[in-house]
Each structure stands twice: as structure tokens, then as C-alpha cells.
Amino acid sequence: MLRKTVYFFGFTFFGLTFWMCKSLPDLNQYVSTPIPIDNPMDSAKIALGKALFFDTRLSKDNTINCASCHKPGLAFTDGQKTSTGINGQKTDRNSPSLLNAGFLPTVMFDAHLKTLELQVLVPLQEPSEMGHNMRQLTPLLRKDSVYQKAAQDIYGRDFDAWVLTRSIAAFERSLISMSSPYDHFMKGDATALSKKEQTGLKLFSEKLYCTECHVPPYFTNYEARNNGLYLDYGSDKGRFRINQDSSEIGHFKVPSLRNIEHTAPYMHDGNFGSLEEVIDHYARGGAGHRLQDPIIKPFTLSKKEREALISFLNALTDLSFAERL
Ligand code: HEC
Ligand code: HEC
Structure with a gap:
């Protein structure tokens, strides 16, 4: 029901979003974020979005902000198996990185x-997360003279849902993390990765099949796939819940592996506490769900290789965004 409301609300409010590439020279020289043409970025908008991201008034009882579950120091995750919303309620899923x-x-x-x-x-309207209501929230925030003035200056309108959603989205688009040791290595600095990390990179991209789904440079192919986490997915069957399409049972978005060092526990439900456990899962060849992706097959790694693979994954860390906040 909520999801349907969100769809309806979303399509009527925002219409179709057209993606277009514009460079953001101030934020990063190496990459450019796709910016929707109907929400151009500027520093005032990012600052307003940032203030909203950290504002607990966005939750019904003023206790939770976006950063409660997306903490900058944890690569915008929260370190919990599944997150905690208002009144101590648990969410169904693990908080993904926003980088x-x-x-x-x-x-x-x-x-x-x-x-x-x-x-x-x-999250704003989900009862187990922030549990608020946009119609009640925006008149409250409009009374905040700083928000109201920013809305007028940036958008030429009163503070409303349009201003709130666009500003937070602009802030999120500024959270770029593409300057890890791996990136420096790929740009030609041969010393950026140790020999061990280079061995791990080779394992990851040549010997094993990881890059089939975790495709550089973002380490995702943007698809929802079944990585054989469970034999029986129980109550959370992943993308199946959107279209009730039984061929999508157990399909979850392939997560980026950037900053994986800081985003434990892993998987949609935080099932694995460490990268060791994740590698065990793949090395076993998955749990063998009938829709498990056929590419996932058992493999053996020596102790040294396993350590190299983990050290490579840890070389995907770039927390310089924290300094920009
Ligand atoms: C109570 C914890 C909680 C709060 C508060 C929260 N989130 Fe999240 N967030 C989550 C969880 C859990 C997911 C994964 C949900 C899913 O995939 O079904 C998520 C997913 C996301 C995603 C999708 C990321 C991806 O890679 O797919 C974005 C973007 C996001 N949240 C932004 C926000 C913003 C902006 C706010 C504040 C308005 C916010 N979140 C508040 C827990 C939270
Ligand atoms: C068929 C596609 C596919 C292949 C191949 C694959 N993965 Fe994944 N990976 C996924 C999916 C899908 C998830 C998320 C599953 C979930 O949330 O339940 C995932 C999750 C992960 C996670 C946890 C990320 C997080 O933030 O929670 C790690 C780490 C990971 N994979 C590493 C690897 C490694 C290492 C390999 C190679 C041995 C590999 N993957 C091969 C699809 C794949």
C-alpha cells in the first residue's frame, strides 16, 4: 500500500526524470555524477539537503534523522544487522551505503x-523508520526561517515536499567516493596497491567470477540478482515483492563493494558479520536456491589467496568524503 502511494506520489510530483551527464569539477575531477536536468546541483542546494539529512524533525517523534541509519563515519551505513527506526522498531533490512x-x-x-x-x-513515511507524514511535516519546516529563506532563494517557492526531496537528493549526489588506493592504482600509480592487494585484484577480476556482477568502477552491474544467500528466502523474497514475479524470488540489488571495509554486516539482512563469512558463502558455491545465478560455483582459495582477496576489498576504501562534510 505504502509502495503504491509512493509510486503515485512520485510520478505525479516528479514526472519522468531525464538523466544527463554534467561534470561537477569542484567535487571530483575523476568522475561526473549523472544529474537529472530538472534538479541541477549547486552548493546552496547541497547545504540545504545536508541540513535536512541531519534534521531529526523529519521523524514523527523528533528522534531520528537520515544519518541515524546512514552514518557518515560508517560510509553512510549504521553497523547494525537491520536498522532501528522510531520507538525502537526494527526495519526489515540492512542499511546500504549512500556513497x-x-x-x-x-x-x-x-x-x-x-x-x-x-x-x-x-523512510520519511515508513512507520518503522521515520513514521512522518509529508502533509504535516512541510508546514512545520516552513516555519523555520532558515529553511523558508533557502527555499525562496534556491527554488523561488515556499518550503514544500518539492524543495525537501530535491535538496536531500542533491546532497546525496555530492557523496562521491572514488579516490581509493584502487583508483590511484588504476590511474597509473603502481605503488598505490601492495603486491598482496594486487594479487587480490587478480583473484577478484580474473580467477574468480566476482566482476560478473560487481563490475568496476562502481563494483555493481546495477541489476537485481540471486546470489544464493538462502535455500529458502523466508519472508523477504527480494524483488519478487514488487511485481510478484516468481522468477525474481531472492533477487536483490547487487551492492557496490566500495568502502566494504566499513559497511559490515553484509547482505540485505546483515546476515554475514565479516568478509570472511562472505567469502565462505561464495566458496561453498552458495546455498543452492533454485534461482541462484548459475555463475556462482564452489571454489578453493589458499589461506594466502583468501587474505589477498580481503586486502584487495579493503583497498576500495575512500573516506575523504567525511572531511568534506
Ligand atoms: C530507520 C533507518 C533508516 C532511516 C531513518 C533512513 N534510512 Fe535510508 N535506508 C534504510 C534501509 C534499511 C534501506 C534499505 C531499504 C530497502 O532496500 O528496502 C535504506 C535505503 C536507502 C537508500 C537506497 C540506497 C541504495 O543503494 O539502494 C537511500 C538513497 C536512502 N536510504 C536514503 C535515506 C534518506 C535520504 C533518509 C532520510 C530522509 C533515510 N535514508 C533514512 C534505513 C534508513
Ligand atoms: C550473480 C551475481 C554475483 C556474483 C557473481 C557475486 N556477487 Fe557478491 N553480491 C551479489 C548480490 C545480489 C549481493 C547482495 C545480496 C543480498 O543483499 O542478499 C551481493 C553481495 C556481496 C557482498 C556484500 C555487500 C554488502 O554491502 O552487503 C560482498 C562483500 C560480495 N557480494 C562479494 C562478492 C565476491 C567477493 C564475489 C566473487 C567471489 C561476488 N560477490 C560475486 C551478487 C553477486
């Missing part, structure tokens, strides 16, 4: 929401 979310054509583990603007409505 580089601006590059994703669809977000959420079901890979079904096409814009960050639209996504803002979900």
Missing part, C-alpha cells in the same frame, strides 16, 4: 526506485 548512490540507475535492494528524489519519501 556514490548518485550513480545508481535504481535504488533499494529491490532495485525499483528510479530517482533519489522519490526515494526520500520512503
